[in-house]
Amino acid sequence: MCPTGASEMNGTETDCIEFRILMAYAQRRRPELKAQRSPEKERPSPAAREHKASETSKTKKRRGWKKLIPKCVRPQEEELSEQPPTRDQAKEKDVEEIAEKLQEIVDSNQNLPGLFRRSDSIEPDGIDDEEQYTIQRLVELLKESGDELNQEIKTDKYLSKCFKEAYSYSFFKKVTDMFLERVCSSAAQEPDRIAFTADITAKLTTVDNHPMNQSMGFGVKYLREHFSIWAESHGGWQKALNNAEEEEVE
Incomplete structure (x- = not known):
């Protein structure tokens, strides 16, 4: 099972497709997250990098000599070098393509006239009003970039x-329900809602108040509750998004 977002996520939980989609999307919006993808212990030491560079140099030299050898003498090496990508590599490519499609959806819809209507502001008066005020302010701010959202929360002590x-x-x-209600019409396609959910999640990971994985966990749970069954019933995330796009064009 994927996480509910209540705490930090471990390596096993981050293997679920919903988390990988959200992380790939967030990395497109925040390139610095790519450096956080691999744990520090997996990063090669300077000595290991030097050894790898030496081995790479030797490999290049061997390849140079190999060109002088007839192909019939080295058929096994040629077959090995032309092997198809592994299953993990193929899955990673699928996730990147899904994230790219979601980014295109968000980018193509952000500047539409009348996309986002600003709510009438309220003055907080009690606990319930405080939460409603905070939700409305965040929904308004989420139309902006993640960095601007974080800066505004830092500046507004009450909101923070x-x-x-x-x-x-x-x-x-x-927050997500209200945002989707305002930016998506009642006839909006599922891919639009999924794309903006990924965008909301990515922007909330910029807020310094909470660990990044907490917001990612919340995003995973929201996707699973609202869209995973739809995706599975249409043959998986990639096929579902592609088919929905084709139906919209027709």
Whole structure:
């Protein structure tokens, strides 16, 4: 099972397709996240990098000599070098293609006139109003870039306090529900809603109040609750998004 987002996620939980899609999308919006993908212990030491460079140099030299040898003498090497990508490599390529499609959907819809209507602001008066005020402010800010969202929360001490105290999956769901209600029409296709859910999740990972994986976990749970069954019933995430796009064009 994938995480609910209540705590940090371990390596096994981050293997689920929903998390990988959200991470690939977030990395497109925040390139610095790529450096966080591999744990420090997996990064080669300077000595290991030097050894690898030496081995690479030797390999290049061997390849140079190999060109002088007739192909009939080296058929096994040629077959090995032309092997198809591994299953993991193929899955990674699928995830990157899904993230790219979601990014295209968000980018193509962000500048549409009347896409986002600003709500009438409310003055907080009590706990319920505090939460509603925080949700509305976040929904308004989520139209901007993640960096601007983080900066605004840092600047607005009241918003920062309310957000920090209220942040939970229930709160994340309310923010996402309200945002999708405002940016997507009632006839909007599922890919549009999925794309904006990924965008909301990626932007909330920029907020310093909470660990990145907490927001990612909330995003995973939201995708699973609202869209995973739809994707599975259409042959998987990639096929579902491709088919939906083709149906929209027709």
